[in-house]
Amino acid sequence: MTFARRALLAAPALLLAGRARAQAAWPERPVRFVVPFPPGSTPDITGRAVATHLTQVFGQPFVVENRAGAGGNIGTDAVARARDGHVIGLTINGPLSTAKALYPDLPYDPARDLAIASLLVRAAQLLVVHPSVPAADLAGFIAHVRANPGKLSFGSVGSGSGGHLAMADLMARSGLDMVHVPYRGFPQATLDLVAGRIEAMVIVSAGILPQLREGRVRALAVTAERRMPQAPEVPTLAEAGIPDAESYAWNALIAPAATPAERVARLAAEAGRALSEPQTRAALEAGGFEVVASGPEAAARFVAAETARWSGLIARLGIRAEA
Template identity: 65%
Template sequence: MLPRRPLLALGAAALSAPLAARAQPSWPDRPVRFVVPFPGGSSPDLTGRIVAQHLGDVLGQPVVVENKAGAGGNIGTDAVAKATDGLTIGLSINGPLSTAPALYRNLPYDPARDLIPVSLLVRGGQVLAVDPRLPVQDFRSFVAHVKAHPGKLTFGSVGAGSGGHLAMEDIKARLGLDLEHVPYRGFPPAVLDLVAGRISAMVVTAAAILPQLREGQARALAVTTEERMAQLPDVPTLAEVGLTGAASYGWQVLVAPAGTPRERIERLAREAKVALGSERARQAMDAAAFEIVASSPEEASAYVAAEADRWGTLIRQLGLTLEG
């Protein structure tokens, strides 16, 4: 039999345990910082604000969006990775999470070590668009034209290592095409030069070129999605024109700093799904040519890792490096 004093001590500990648990402050007990690594009005900002507004409604504290743009999203993503206050979450995209580790020599964070993918929120396809003055009508005639004029045609992108640049490099490698890359600082100048005939082609986010396609100022030859896009139902996928396994997307992920408690991650994922299930979210994503995914944390982690492996391999094969 145990002595009386230890029994009393054990009983006191047992009684105090649930009281201590109840005394722990609920999360969050102060406003939450939601970092979006792009300017206001951008598509990540649109998605982020939809999620942030819903989180503010259900968490009982304001969720304040902070637009922290720069370096293709790396600066804002780094801010989330380095946060230690327990009150910072954010949104990031494929560049900072899947291509930056292979692309930048001095990246100040490690996505695999410093961040937890909470939910793959949305993803959107790209369009292979060409100058309508080119003597091509479809993807196959474009390929034939490029092969007949090696090194004479150009393609634009929003920068070395961007989604559009890598998608075109992937197409080039699969088909043995020779086109010269012309990088731009953003979609508007690149699309403007395509319309003006100063570049021959580009792989571009659908929302950035839909008006020009509808007005006949550019011609769509293929989309990079696995299925045809609702916004461009007459444009075939890359698989339909013979390039299986070449599908690619731009995507947005809700992220939290490493070490965030599991139950918090799971709740954030659940609430993100609710936020993106609203009619407002559906209409906004349709207009931006994005598909709502709202995945689990496990699915998000697997997706980011697979993308990092795929595009990191291509970046290394191309020998692309940037100063971070």
């Protein structure tokens, strides 16, 4: 066999070997791991646990970069715009499922510009009221609000936030008229609720469990499918008479849309292993978060369903984000 003939026959094998080496070599340099919230936040804690594990597995640093602002949209947009193959991120429900409906000029399209690698963790929300509200359960609360239309107020961490949408959904289902008071963050909203300056709030469980345990607020319902281990005495919305109204705060692992599917699947699998570490899982569960760690297909279906549900509510009620 001539040299030219041998070289021609060997070319496909060499090409395949070259491609395999190129795929196996990723990442070739440090990877930016964008978290669109400040250090110490739950997304940051979750992201750092995942980043530490990915650094160990892939042999290159996964460097957490906190890009806070606009409810997570700024950091999420940074991942959507990345083109160098060495950027991934973690974000929350808003930037993936409601931002497009709330912000007409959103610079990215979640469905077009992002690959949803995995749903990582989720947390139920609690409907809580100030102790002065004369209601021992959800039915009593609904009756009290109906008897005082427009006189009671509820807080949230902003128009279009998860807590605002969950309360707006409950109000629409129950025919309630309450005044919405948006805040810039959980601390001030919680402070005003405890002080009685607002009467109610739907808030992620991690943000209110200490006040609930101290008796400074009363919980009427949890927005989960089942009761919370951290507050087993609180009934679900379904148990309290409002079926099919579950809602969660959740974190997802994301990558730019052009990321190869096999890489997305590998990242999802390794993120699941990171969050399954007993110490990490225990810390998250103590704060009211449940480790989910789905794969890409399940995550994509979940985000699509969340987008349809909440975007429909936003359009139907005419909800707008603050300017």
